[in-house]
Amino acid sequence: MAASNFADRDGKIWYNGEIVDWRDAQVHVLTHGLHYASSVFEGERMYNGEIFKLREHTERLFYSAKELDFEIPYSIEEIDAACIQTCEANGISEAYLRPIAWRGSEMMGVSAQTNKINVAIAAWEWPSYFTPEARMNGITLQISKWKRPSPETEPVHAKAAGLYMICTLSKHQAEADGFQDALMMDYRGQIAEATGANVFFVMNDGKIHTPTPDCFLDGITRRTVIDLAKKRGYEVVERAIMPEEMANATECFLTGTAAEVTPVSVIGDYTFKPGDICRHMMEDYDRAVGKVSTEAAA
Ligand SMILES: Cc1ncc(COP(=O)(O)O)c(C=O)c1O
Missing domain, CATH: 3.20.10.10 (D-amino Acid Aminotransferase, subunit A, domain 2)
Structure with a gap:
């Protein structure tokens, strides 16, 4: 049996403002976030169609980005809406969500002054396994x-x-x-x-x-x-x-x-x-x- 792979699933991902096919949400190997860990993320859950404490999670994502000396190029309201839109695009109401923001590939080195800030949001079904x-x-x-x-x-x-x-x-x-x-x-x-x-x-x-x-x-x-x-x-x-x-x-x-x-x-x-x-x-x-x-x- 083939091992499961998060890169190879059906579904949709919000990627820099667009809903794209799951398998098309790719990054280049010369991505600053991959080489130098210039990446911040969130873990959220949707229960019964509602993302628990969505605003607090989004605010923490923005806080984390600031701590890493970059600005997320969207508003908090836009990211909140994008999280909900991602779940809707996948037709799921019990979900785990993973918003992530990272520095792109415009500069390759420790300094990353002009690198684009990318943002993506994935969501997948993840019910509670245990009684x-x-x-x-x-x-x-x-x-x-x-x-x-x-x-x-x-x-x-x-x-x-x-x-x-x-x-x-x-x-x-x-x-x-x-x-x-x-x-x-x-x-x-x-x-x-x-x-x-x-x-x-x-x-x-x-x-x-x-x-x-x-x-x-x-x-x-x-x-x-x-x-x-x-x-x-x-x-x-x-x-x-x-x-x-x-x-x-x-x-x-x-x-x-x-x-x-x-x-x-x-x-x-x-x-x-x-x-x-x-x-x-x-x-x-x-x-x-x-x-x-x-x-x-x-
Ligand atoms: C290292 C670490 N500590 C604590 C937590 C708990 O944080 P939260 O309750 O906001 O999910 C998490 C999960 O996000 C974590 O990764």
């Missing part, structure tokens, strides 16, 4: 040897391609060693985040603790889940968390647009038992995004 029961088993994480860099080293709050190099390395090592993902510490040795999601712990004080996002992405899902937890009456503590403190945690979960709320059962030598708080946050998040429940869909 709440299956997700409740929790995933396993290895502790990565790679550290999230300091804000003086990279533009750490941008969702920029270059920041994912160590995420792929961490995830590959974790998978080779039988884990599903990796947890990364930061340059100070504090807990940072997983390779594509933020992390939360329920400590034995009954409160929900999560690292302060001062050198990694302050996820849109992270902020949503903090609000939902507070509405439930849970106390949420944002602070520096050292890895040894995981011994005091009873539950752990990840948050992210792709991961949604995913309970964790293992991080290195530490174990957690997904319980009531994981379940409540999964249920509240599913409700907030307007997910069609399996019952309602049946």
